Structures are given as structure tokens and as C-alpha cells.
Amino acid sequence: xKRTRYKEIETLLKVKIQHGVLKVGDYLPSENELxxxxxxxxxxxxxxxxxxxxxxxxxxxxxxxSLVKERRHSLGLLNVKGFSEAVGMIVNxxxxxxxxxxxxxxxxxxxPSENELxxxxxxxxxxxxxxxxxxxxxxxxxxxxxxxxxxxxxxxEGSFFKTLSQRYLIEIxxxxxxxxxxxxxxRTAGYLKIEPGAxxxxxxxxFHTNKSNLNIYSELYCNTMKYPIGNSYHL
Amino acid sequence: xKRTRYKEIETLLKVKIQHGVLKVGDYLPSENELxxxxxxxxxxxxxxxxxxxxxxxxxxxxxxxSLVKERRHSLGLLNVKGFSEAVGMIVNxxxxxxxxxxxxxxxxxxxPSENELxxxxxxxxxxxxxxxxxxxxxxxxxxxxxxxxxxxxxxxEGSFFKTLSQRYLIEIxxxxxxxxxxxxxxRTAGYLKIEPGAxxxxxxxxFHTNKSNLNIYSELYCNTMKYPIGNSYHL
DNA sequence: AAAAATAACTTGTACGTACAAGTGGATGTT
DNA sequence: AACATCCACTTGTACGTACAAGTTATTTTT
Numbered sequence: 001x002k003r004t005r006y007k008e009i010e011t012l013l014k015v016k017i018q019h020g021v022l023k024v025g026d027y028l029p030s031e032n033e034l035x036x037x038x039x040x041x042x043x044x045x046x047x048x049x050x051x052x053x054x055x056x057x058x059x060x061x062x063x064x065x066s067l068v069k070e071r072r073h074s075l076g077l078l079n080v081k082g083f084s085e086a087v088g089m090i091v092n093x094x095x096x097x098x099x100x101x102x103x104x105x106x107x108x109x110x111x112p113s114e115n116e117l118x119x120x121x122x123x124x125x126x127x128x129x130x131x132x133x134x135x136x137x138x139x140x141x142x143x144x145x146x147x148x149x150x151x152x153x154x155x156x157e158g159s160f161f162k163t164l165s166q167r168y169l170i171e172i173x174x175x176x177x178x179x180x181x182x183x184x185x186x187r188t189a190g191y192l193k194i195e196p197g198a199x200x201x202x203x204x205x206x207f208h209t210n211k212s213n214l215n216i217y218s219e220l221y222c223n224t225m226k227y228p229i230g231n232s233y234h235l
Numbered sequence: 236x237k238r239t240r241y242k243e244i245e246t247l248l249k250v251k252i253q254h255g256v257l258k259v260g261d262y263l264p265s266e267n268e269l270x271x272x273x274x275x276x277x278x279x280x281x282x283x284x285x286x287x288x289x290x291x292x293x294x295x296x297x298x299x300x301s302l303v304k305e306r307r308h309s310l311g312l313l314n315v316k317g318f319s320e321a322v323g324m325i326v327n328x329x330x331x332x333x334x335x336x337x338x339x340x341x342x343x344x345x346x347p348s349e350n351e352l353x354x355x356x357x358x359x360x361x362x363x364x365x366x367x368x369x370x371x372x373x374x375x376x377x378x379x380x381x382x383x384x385x386x387x388x389x390x391x392e393g394s395f396f397k398t399l400s401q402r403y404l405i406e407i408x409x410x411x412x413x414x415x416x417x418x419x420x421x422r423t424a425g426y427l428k429i430e431p432g433a434x435x436x437x438x439x440x441x442f443h444t445n446k447s448n449l450n451i452y453s454e455l456y457c458n459t460m461k462y463p464i465g466n467s468y469h470l
Numbered sequence: 471a472a473a474a475a476t477a478a479c480t481t482g483t484a485c486g487t488a489c490a491a492g493t494g495g496a497t498g499t500t
Numbered sequence: 501a502a503c504a505t506c507c508a509c510t511t512g513t514a515c516g517t518a519c520a521a522g523t524t525a526t527t528t529t530t
Contacts (some may be wrong), residue, residue, distance in 0.1 A: 004482090006483080040485090044483080044484060047483085061510085062491075062512065063494085063508080065510060066511085093490090105521080180459040180464075181435050181459050200435030222416070224414065229413070231412050233411075241514090276514065278513090282514095295520075296522090296523090297482065297523085298522030299479095301481085379521085
């Protein structure tokens with residue numbers, strides 16, 4: 001991934017927030033202070049802050065400053081971030097199917113392109129739990145393009161997206177989603193420990209990446225009884 | 236609402252896209268062309284394009300240009316925009332309860348602040364249909380602060396948010412959402428024309444506005460069988 | 471004919487400047 | 501004591517410039 005000045009400051013501040021150096025309610029240094037501290041211009045500082053705003057880390061107040069925001073504790077609706085970043089609780093992950101070459105699923109909401117269908121396909125399935133409670137059944141498909149040694153390797157910090165970013169320089173640039181409330185089928189209900197026929201939230205996602213050939217297709221089945229899916233948006 | 240140069244161009248381009256003057260796949264004029272056409276700097280043009288990108292109207296290609304994007308036809312998940320803007324189909328709206336002063340609901344996921352609870356509360360309930368199909372039952376609550384003559388007036392173009400913007404200069408600045416799959420209760424099922432107990436998507440939203448006292452609390456119940464809820468996100 | 475360099479476009483990053491506008495405390499006036 | 505003004509801070513908008521970097525067609529070289 002290309003390194004830029006604004007990304008540097010963005011991640012630097014993000015890490016400080018994540019590690020509690022900057023606590024909820026704290027004001028960040030003013031834009032001018034950040035300018036002098038890091039020897040950059042306000043344009044660049046503001047670009048970094050804009051991104052933090054977009055991701056819900058901070059809140060801006062005209063005339064006052066930028067302060068660290070409370071991020072919601074419910075499972076964040078995965079706009080770009082992965083599951084593990086979005087949750088403020090201990091997440092356990094169980095692989096039901098390890099990454100391997102498999103056929104493209106015929107049941108995804110978003111249809112892969114011709115090129116993707118021609119290529120080999122990688123797939124894996126995981127069960128995500130909060131503590132001991134299974135809350136989400138996750139299936140991922142994507143075309144096998146230049147991802148050397150993907151199969152068999154451990155994920156970086158257990159995160160698929162961190163693995164893509166750090167090992168293959170692949171970044172998520174956007175997503176499309178479709179949400180449905182459905183009856184749980186038997187298999188899904190079994191893994192999520194609910195009765196078959198109970199309502200579950202079905203999320204279909206197509207993630208776009210900086211490699212224009214590569215998209216990631218995810219089908220998520222969530223038990224929202226205990227842990228509703230949440231997200232937030234800021235101008 | 237304060238008028239700014241970038242907002243001018245943003246809405247101008249948005250209208251052209253919405254009215255089909257700029258079609259899906261068309262390239263917008265280059266940033267430099269927009270600069271000269273509207274006598275503004277590239278900084279301002281880029282700010283406008285950034286907003287269009289964020290709202291999913293366009294897609295940017297480094298070295299090539301910005302082109303109009305296909306917006307998904309499913310009901311857009313209302314991040315900031317209202318229902319009627321987000322749907323590419325004919326939407327009919329039936330008021331089940333006209334706007335009036337009513338008690339705060341006790342069942343909202345997001346709890347109003349003390350100040351809001353002390354104030355009078357306005358409420359209305361609508362049934363949103365695509366053609367003849369009812370797809371969403373919508374309840375809205377908000378504190379009655381300085382909203383003169385809200386009751387009894389027609390909405391601007393049938394849109395609650397447009398009414399807030401144009402008549403009261405109130406703009407949505409962000410939102411928090413919680414999503415749940417639930418069993419439909421009898422009343423909801425009746426209006427949505429589904430069997431009681433069928434799975435429905437329950438969306439709780441707290442909209443933030445530029446008036447710090449004013450938030451809008453919405454509870455949406457969606458029949459996602461025919462029309463899944465969709466949204467998209469772009470970096 | 472194929473490959474490499476070039477030129478002319480595009481968007482992306484970053485610099486610097488100026489003033490508008492919101493906030494809150496200090497200061498002065500009534 | 502209450503109110504108005506001012507000042508020093510903050511973020512918001514908009515100007516202008518420069519160069520990096522991706523894309524594409526043309527030209528030159530091999």
C-alpha cells in the first residue's frame with residue numbers, strides 16, 4: 001500500500017484512540033497543533049481527520065475542536081472494516097471450512113464477473129462467536145489471482161482483511177450490501193444454536209478492492225437476538 | 236442551510252445524474268473542466284466530487300476520470316438520505332398516524348436525552364409501499380423544538396427530510412443504526428400483508444442533526460422478501 | 471512488426487495563504 | 501450585577517500552486 005502523509009497521521013491517531021491514550025470525550029490536539037507537531041499543512045491534517053470522522057472515531061465541533069467519540073458496542077456493520085476491529089468484545093472464531101479451492105457458490109446475491117468465474121475460486125467458512133455465543137456464520141468467496149501461499153497460512157491477527165492488506169497489499173475500497181430477514185435453515189440454526197425457522201439477518205456483501213479484478217463475496221447469517229448489528233455514519 | 240460553492244456543484248451534478256442527463260457509465264467532465272466551467276478551484280471541485288463518491292453516485296478512476304455509477308435498485312439503507320430519494324421505483328406512502336403530539340415511545344432502541352424527554356414530542360407513522368406492495372412500516376419521534384406549524388402542513392415533495400431542510404433549515408449530520416431480524420407481530424404483519432411470525436428486518440435509527448438538541452428516532456419494520464434493503468460504501 | 475519512449479491527458483497528494491464563522495473567556499461599560 | 505464588546509482560539513470554506521502517478525494514444529526506436 002502506498003504510504004501517504006495523511007494516512008500516517010490517521011493511523012497514528014487511530015492507534016492512540018484504540019489503545020486508550022486518547023479517551024472518549026478527550027479533545028484531540030487542534031488542527032494547527034497537529035500541523036506543527038508533524039510538520040505538515042492543515043490540508044493534510046484535515047484529510048486525516050476527515051477519514052477518522054468517516055469511520056466514526058471522532059466528532060468535530062465547529063469553533064471548539066475534535067473529540068474522541070464513543071463507538072457503539074454492538075457488532076459494527078462491516079462497511080469496510082473487518083469483524084474483529086468492529087467489536088468491543090472478545091471474539092472467538094472457529095473455522096468450519098479451512099481456505100481451499102472450491103466451486104463458486106450459486107447462492108450469492110452478487111454475481112461474480114465472467115473473469116472471476118473462469119478463475120479458480122477460494123472459499124472458507126467461519127463461525128464467529130462473542131465469548132461462547134455463536135453470533136455469525138460467515139462464508140467468503142474470491143477469485144484466486146496472484147495470492148501466493150494463501151492456503152495453509154495463518155491469518156494476520158486472525159483477520160482476513162489484515163492478511164490481505166499486509167501480505168498482499170490488497171485494500172478494501174468499497175462495498176455493496178443487501179440485507180434480508182429470513183428463516184434460519186437447519187444447518188445455520190444448528191451452528192448458531194437457535195431453533196430452525198427462527199428469524200436471522202442475512203447480509204450479502206460484495207467488497208471491492210484496489211485490484212480491479214478482485215472482489216470478495218461474503219454471505220453472513222447473524223443471530224441478532226443478543227447482539228444486534230449496528231453501524232454509524234457521520235458527515 | 237448555509238450555501239457553499241462545493242454544495243452548489245454537488246447538487247447540480249446530482250440533479251443531472253438523477254434526471255438522466257448524465258447516464259450510468261458516462262464520464263463526468265474532468266476536474267479541470269469543472270474548474271473552468273464554474274470558475275472555481277480544483278480543491279472545491281474535489282470536495283464536491285468526494286461527497287458524490289461518498290453517496291455512491293460516482294466512481295473515481297485514477298488517471299482516467301469519474302463516471303456515473305449504477306445505484307442499486309433495492310431500497311437504499313438510509314444512512315443519511317430519506318426513503319424516497321433512495322429508491323428507484325414509485326413509492327406510495329400512507330399515513331397511519333398523522334403528525335401530532337404524542338408520548339415518547341418506550342420501545343425505541345436509542346434512548347432520548349433528558350432534555351428531549353422533558354420537551355413535547357411529535358410523532359407520525361407511515362406505511363411505505365413500492366407500487367401496491369407494502370414494504371416498510373415507519374415510526375418517527377422527535378422533540379418539538381421551535382418547529383412552528385409542523386402539524387397540519389404537507390411535507391415538501393412527500394419527504395420528511397426535505398421538509399426539515401427546506402422549511403426549518405435542519406440538516407441530517409449523521410446516524411446510528413441497529414439492525415435485528417425479528418418475528419413480525421400481528422399489527423405489523425397485518426400492514427405489511429405477511430403472516431404473523433414471519434421474519435422481518437427491524438431497523439432502529441437515531442438521526443443526528445445540525446441542531447444539537449434535535450435528534451430523530453425512527454423504528455422501521457421491513458418486509459425484505461421482495462425488496463431487500465441495500466446500501467453501498469465507497470472510499 | 472514489436473517494443474520503448476514520449477506527450478498529453480487524467481486523478482492523487484501536498485504545499486501555502488486568506489478569510490469566514492463558531493466558541494468562550496476576558497474586559498469594559500452601563 | 502448584568503450586559504455588551506472584544507480578543508484569542510477553534511474549525512469551515514476557498515483560493516492558488518506544484519508535482520506525483522495512472523492512462524492512453526502517438527511517436528520513435530529497435
